[in-house]
Structure formats: structure tokens, C-alpha cells
Amino acid sequence: MILITDDLRARLLANGAVATGTNHVPVVKLFNPVGAATWLLTELDADGDTLFGLCDLGFGFPELGSVSLAELQSVKGPLGLGIERDHHFAPRYPLSVYAEAARIAGHITEAERLLQHAAATLALSQFELPPDAADDKRR
Template sequence: MILITEELRARLLANGAAEAETDHYPVVKLFDPTGAATWLLTELDADGDTLFGLCDLGFGYPELGSVSLAELQSVKGRLGLGIERDLYFEVRFPLSVYAEAARLSGHITEAEQLLRQAATALSNAIPELSPDAARERR
């Protein structure tokens, strides 16, 4: 299976080239069909190999980070199966929401209730006020 089509590559590269730090929506979901590893990827560096996104190797600690496309393509898991692209993945939230839901559940999830709970938690997050701003609010 082709993990990253030309269309997906173009979108990932565009996100990776963005000047401003952005909470991108995942472009592609990859997974190990014989294990628990899953990746929600948002960006591709100009080197054409370094992907960024939410990485879950199935140990209960998903994290934001980078992964090599070449390494993903070379993986052969149980039964000799490689990593696959989820053809039915429908993105509904930015990566931060998936990351928060994964933090809450211990794995990447598409459970609607958890994603909505994470989105609500993130929207209610109160940024830390500077000492000057805090004094002005009193």
C-alpha cells in the first residue's frame, strides 16, 4: 500500500512549510494492522522523510513527535504485514484535540465523546496571565 499519496504529500508539505505555528488538522492516519501502533500525521519536512504528528506505539503513552516515513515503509509486523493507511479516517478536530483525548485515554482514539470532552477541556483552558494583566483584572 502507498502510505502517502502525492495529494497527501502535497498537503503534508504545505503544513510543514507554514511560517506560523498552527494547530493543523491531521492529514493522514497510519496504523499497524497487527498491533496497536497508530500515527495521526499533520506535517512533512522539506527533506521528504520526517513526518510530524501524534504517535502512539501502543504502550499507553501517545505523544507528539516526529517519525521517519522510510522507517514506517520498511516495517514488517506479524504475519509480514506492513503499516497501512486508514482509508476511512474522517478528521473532525485539530491535532491538539486528538492529543488531549489520547492523553485522557492512553491511546489515539476516534471516540466522539472523548474527542468532544477534549475539545471542551481545551476551549476552557485559561492561559496564564502575566503579573501585570493579573493586577489589572483585580
């Protein structure tokens, strides 16, 4: 599977070219299909390998940081399965909201109530969207 398409790469690079400290909306969600690791990525450095975003290796301590695209592409788990891209991920908030929700939950989450709470905690409620019943069925 191609983790980062040309379109996603262009968006990640554009975000990476903006001044640091920008609160981007995640561009892509990657995950380990046989484990708890998840990455919400917002930026790609000009080196074409260093991604930035919210990283959760499944130990209960998600954190903002960098990860190597080459390393993610090289991961091979049981049955030869590698890291995959979540084709259904539709970001609704900037990365800071996902980070705050992950801090509260102990893992990256897309639970709308938790995201709304995190947005309110960060005083970013203008990013709230109406709840979608289809999202509740996916959780």
C-alpha cells in the same frame, strides 16, 4: 500499499511549510494492522521523510513528535504485513484535540464523546461537529 499518496504528500508538505506552532487538522492516519501503533500525521518536512504528528506505539503514552516515513515504510510484521493507511479516517478536529483525547484515554481515539470533551477542555468547542450515528457503529 502506498502510505502517502501524491495528494497527501502535497498537503503534508504545505502544512510543514507553515510556521511552527500551527494547530493543523491531521492529514493522514497510519496504523499497524497487527499491533497497537497508530500515527495521526499533520506535516512533512521539506526533506520528504520527517513526518510530524501524534504518535502512539501502544504503550499507553501517545505523544506529539516526529517519525521517519522511510522507517514506517520498512516495517514488516507477522506474515509480512506493513504499516497501513486508514482509508476511512475523516479528521474532525485539530491535532491538539486528538492529543488531549489520547492523553485522557492513554491511546489515540476517535470516540466522539472523548474528542468533544477534549475540545471543550482546550476551549476549542467551535471545532465540534454533530455526532454521526455511523461513527458510533465503527467503534
